[in-house]
Amino acid sequence: MDVKYNEIGAGYSLTRQADPYLTERILYHLEPQNSKLYLDIGCGTGNYTCALANKGLNFIGVEPSERMLIEAKRRNQQIEWLIGTAEHIPTENKIFDGIIATLTIHHWTDLKKAFVELNRVLADNGKIVIFTSTPKQMKGYWLNHYFPQMLHSSIIQMPSLSDVQEAIKQTSLEITDIEIYCIEDNLQECFLYSGKNNPDRYFNELLRRGISSFSSLANIEEVKQGLSKLKSDIDNQSFESIKDRYANELGDYSFIIIQKKVAH
Template sequence: MSVKYNKIGANYNETRKADLHLTQQFIKHLNPNKDGLYLDIGCGTGNYTDALQKKGFQYIGIDPSIEMLQIAQARNKAINWKIGSAEITGLSNQSVDGIVATLTIHHWANLTRAFSELEYILKPEGKIVIFTSTPQQMSGYWLNHYFPKMLEDSMLQMPSLEIVKEALTRSGLSITNTENYSIKPDLEDQFLYCGKQNPELYFDEQIRHGISSFSALANIKEVENGLISLRHDIDSGKINEIIDSYKNELGDYLYIIAQKESDKA
């Protein structure tokens, strides 16, 4: 995984900026206090770590990619950036007040082991806010029409809500709330379904490079053919019919809010 993101890391910040609305939602769900210490696990180049720290909260950023962390360090030297993973953070018992995980859990090698580690470092009643997508939600992306194999492979690596819930429960954590998120037209973070309402975005090679499904999972020929078909449908107006056929009430992404039990001692 670190090799994949070392490759993506070079121009990642050009398209993967912290989105203001998502940042605000993290604060709402985590409800942090300015005396606490928080962790951004799988922080990448630290876009959200930096945005949350600039709101007045103290953060640690952990990621397995040295390339990503070097970019993060150059941006904000006030944050403690550490090489590590969700399974092995290197942090001590009950050392953080809360955790955020943005579009990262599908890269974790072992969900139960990862959540057990996060439960270990989390203080009693501390929260974990996960931003992810489920296979069910992804099946409703109109991208399936143009890049079916890429989306199939992406869905295979994406854990379902049921699997996440089971892994959390095994680790001594429990889901307290979930909230669907649908792509907004002014989204600043160009992740996979960023072009839901603006298909033209997918013709930007830099945007595709910053999306792991395109840069690491996709077959080059499928992407080329998919883009040709997409271009034709945009020019003919057929794209509106395709997009309409995929409309659903599932939401595009999902916030999962989990909490550690209070210290019974």
């Protein structure tokens, strides 16, 4: 994971709030119990950690950015917040019955090492719920039309499903389900493709600042030109035809469900 979020931590939680629907899907796939302990890896300012804790669940948040954790602690002092990464989790073995990772896997520096570490801290039969986007899905974003260099930089850092499969081979982990997610109009969390159906969102500088692709991977001039072209296309009513070119059935993001299998 990248400590670049120390730089964009200010105001992050204003645009990156836990979405109720995504929270419910995480709950559905995680199947948590109130008596068990769970981990939010790469928890950021604790959006989903807090949302799930508010439902009576016991969560620990692990995050490499001190600035993010300051905000997380401010929001909920009852939760234990730890500095750490997917590759180095400062806890004992097999203490978590489930792990969630929302829009963070692309920040992991070593995928194989990360899954070995997650396997270490996950209890037998425990689940990992990863919310992410795949390179194939991202190639279907209409953002490619306006910000091609930025999207290219975003896509190449994103692990594919085959990358995940390869990374977990040396562990007891196994992918058991994949559920695709398509952006809904009432989405409350403003991550990269949140403006799929509401392109005006991208004109909000605060929103862009909370998206790592815009804040860390983008060329300022490309963003300026892309936004100008996007505004022009919206104004002359040609945007919808451009958006339609990118229509596909791959979904925009994915829930990847992984379970720790125990040999009998």
